[in-house]
Structure formats: C-alpha cells, structure tokens
Amino acid sequence: MTVPSAAPTGPVEIVGTGLVGTSIALACRRAGVEVLLTDVSSEHVRTASGLGAGRPRVAADRPQLVVVAVPPDRLGEEIVSALTAGDAVVTDVGSIKSQPLAHVLTAVDEHEAARYVGSHPMAGSERSGPLAASASLFDGRPWAVVPHAAAAPSATALVRGLAELCGAVPLELEAAEHDRAVARTSHLPHLAAVLVAGRLAGVPPRDLALSGQGVRDVTRIAGSDPSLWEQIVTANAPAVLEVLGEVREQLDVLIAAVDAGERTALHDVLARGVRGTQAIPGKHGAPTRPMVSVFVAVPDHPGELARLFADAGASEVNIEDVRIDHDPGREVGQVELLVDEGRSQHLLDTLESRGWLTHR
CATH class of the missing domain: 3.40.50.720 (NAD(P)-binding Rossmann-like Domain)
Known part of the structure; x- marks a missing residue:
C-alpha cells in the first residue's frame, strides 16, 4: 500500500x-x-x-x-x-x-x-x-x-x-526489485558504453575523424568516474552478472550470425533492439509515439542556434529532443530536431521558408 x-x-x-x-x-x-x-x-x-x-x-x-x-x-x-x-x-x-x-x-x-x-x-x-x-x-x-x-x-x-x-x-x-531493475536500465547501459568507448582508445586519429553522432551518443556516459562505478558494479554484482550473462548469450548469437552470413538471425537480433527502444517509456511516462528526425544545417557561429530555435518555435511544433553533431570538415553543424511524425512536414516547410537547409 x-x-x-x-x-x-x-x-x-x-x-x-x-x-x-x-x-x-x-x-x-x-x-x-x-x-x-x-x-x-x-x-x-x-x-x-x-x-x-x-x-x-x-x-x-x-x-x-x-x-x-x-x-x-x-x-x-x-x-x-x-x-x-x-x-x-x-x-x-x-x-x-x-x-x-x-x-x-x-x-x-x-x-x-x-x-x-x-x-x-x-x-x-x-x-x-x-x-x-x-x-x-x-x-x-x-x-x-x-x-x-x-x-x-x-x-x-x-x-x-x-x-x-x-x-x-x-x-x-522493494530493495531486490530495485537492484534488478537498475542493473538492466542503468548499470548494463553504462558497462556497454564503457566497452564501446574502450575500443576507441589508441585508435589512430585518422580513423576517429570518421566519428559521427552515433558513437558520441553510445559512449557519452562512459566518461563517468571509474572509481564510483567500480563501487556500484561490485555492490550489485548478482544482478549485474545476470544481465551480463544475457548479453553474452545474445553476443554469441550475433557473432555466429555475422560469421555464417545468417541474415535471418542477424535481423532477429537487430529487430529485438528496435523493440527494446520502443519499450522505453516516452515523455511523462506515456507510451512512445512515432517520432521523426528533422536535420538542419547550422552555421557554427554565435546566434545561429538561437535563431533556429526561434524559427522552430514559430512553427508551433513541439520539439521533443535536440542533438547537435559538429562536422569536423566544415564550418557548419547539424542539428537534429526530434518531433512528432505527424508534425514533421510542417516544421520542415516553416524552416525552409525562413532560409534553413533541412532534410529528413
């Protein structure tokens, strides 16, 4: 109660x-x-x-x-x-x-x-x-x-x-229920980010120049204090080991599928990932809604982000999330605006009418 x-x-x-x-x-x-x-x-x-x-x-x-x-x-x-x-x-x-x-x-x-x-x-x-x-x-x-x-x-x-x-x-x-939940939703994601980020250490700068927003998104939380996470993981070892074992089983399936060229098995692993993202609660805990990314090229100098957000606000389309990806080869960044699928075209039309270069 x-x-x-x-x-x-x-x-x-x-x-x-x-x-x-x-x-x-x-x-x-x-x-x-x-x-x-x-x-x-x-x-x-x-x-x-x-x-x-x-x-x-x-x-x-x-x-x-x-x-x-x-x-x-x-x-x-x-x-x-x-x-x-x-x-x-x-x-x-x-x-x-x-x-x-x-x-x-x-x-x-x-x-x-x-x-x-x-x-x-x-x-x-x-x-x-x-x-x-x-x-x-x-x-x-x-x-x-x-x-x-x-x-x-x-x-x-x-x-x-x-x-x-x-x-x-x-x-x-309850305490045990909490620890199982955070092992799956917090501790495992952190360890997965650490493993991906660890593969970048010592990589030649020329290879890292190909980094996109995806690798930044996946590895961001890996930058947290290692001594703190050492304590967290060891304190919750039973629950963490359980989910790591599940991931190891899926990794073995993935390796076998790639090695054998088994596209059906590979598709199953990839599709399971999609279902997992759809299971994450949306805003205010509500079910997730279909979202679309609208990409906008933004000159990399002061005031441009403010102008973009003002123009996006004028469209009266609610922006659910924002990500910024900097292109190392150009004086321009790419801003990703995540919006409701049914409102994306209106946002595109509004921004393009105000001189922004966009795509979806």
Missing part, C-alpha cells in the same frame, strides 16, 4: 555534497526548506554553501531528515551513523539498495531501523561535484522509494515527500 506523502519542513541535512547531494540541497532551498551540509571535504561544503545550497551543520542542529549522498562503499556506515546520532528519519540516494539495507539491519536496533527508508533518484550526469549540481536535476524524473518491512509509514511518507519536493515522481519498490 502506498503511503501518502508528507513534505519535509526541515531542517534537511545532506551528508555528501557532490552532484546529487548538492542538487537535492538546491531543490530543498528552492522550496524554502532549511538545509544543513556535511561532507568529509570542507572544500565541497564551502562550494555548495556558496551556490546557495545551505549552510554547514553545527553540533546544535537537529535535522528532521538526513539524506546520505556518499559513494556506495560508505553508504552503510554513514546511514548507521545518522540513525544512531539522533532521532531524524534517514534516507540514502545510492544506486544500490540491498547491500546498505542489510548493513543497517545488522547494525542498529529495530526502533532505529524503523527510521530508515532507502531511495534512489534516477537522475545524474557524467559530470561530478557540487559545481555540476542543479535544483532542476530531478524535475519530472522517477525517484525510487525503497522501504523495508520494518520501516515506519511516517518515514516512508517523508521520503516520498522529499522526492516530490525535489520535483521528482516517487515510485515505491
């Missing part, structure tokens, strides 16, 4: 002022909630404070809610420390839920454990640190709320309220 949310009134303490922790702090401040900042790095606390994310915690402070936003290896000990230090509700925003929960349940008594509810906002960036933070990082994003059997309903309600206060959409899951 889903517990009604209860918005935090504060103070909210953020333990760990990196990207996610500082973004939560900024979102809380946006809502007028007092925020206390704690971090092993005094420089991070100074930076986050300077951004308006809150103030350093002092001994006399009594937070209503503690949000632990530290790397996976430190989650369990920091959650336990927060639970035993006072009477606040404690949540964490780590990407693994089973391992820290097991640590907590063996380290504290049942009354303290009742104040702990894990959570995980599904938002982030390949960038890190407080300077990468944003109050809008979680707007419209799913936020897993992961209570355990002994969690107090009021604690669950408060953590749901935090997610909503930050602009996110809370989704309640």
